[in-house]
Amino acid sequence: MKWAVAELINHPGIFNKLRVEIKSVVGSGLVEESDVGNLPYLQAVIKETLRLHPPAPLSTRESHQACTIKEFDIPEKTAVAINQGKRTS
Known part of the structure; x- marks a missing residue:
């Protein structure tokens, strides 16, 4: 939630646009879980927030072709876990 609010403050x-969507669907009340299906822009904001600020610093991808990363040979179609955490060195 904190990251979503921070991003929305930085992108007025x-x-x-999100406020207009919520007001047109929900009105002046609170957003209920049942309203979320009718709020596609809110869903997009949540997905983008999770993309920019993942709750875990790991993501997974599958290699499209064989490659070498440093001294490691990665075969095609290998699941690879990528640490997106901050570097300490």
């Missing part, structure tokens, strides 16, 4: 145009 997106924040206003």
Whole structure:
């Protein structure tokens, strides 16, 4: 939640567009879980927030072709876990 609010504060145009969508669907009440299916822009904001600030610093990908990373040979179609955490060195 904190990251979503921070991103919306830093992008007021997106924040206003989201407010308009919520007001047109929900009105002046609170957003309920049952409303989320009718709020595609809110869903997109949540997905983008999770993309920019993942709750875990790991993501997985599958290699499209064989490659070498440092001294490691990665075969095609290998599942690879990528540490997106901050480097300490």
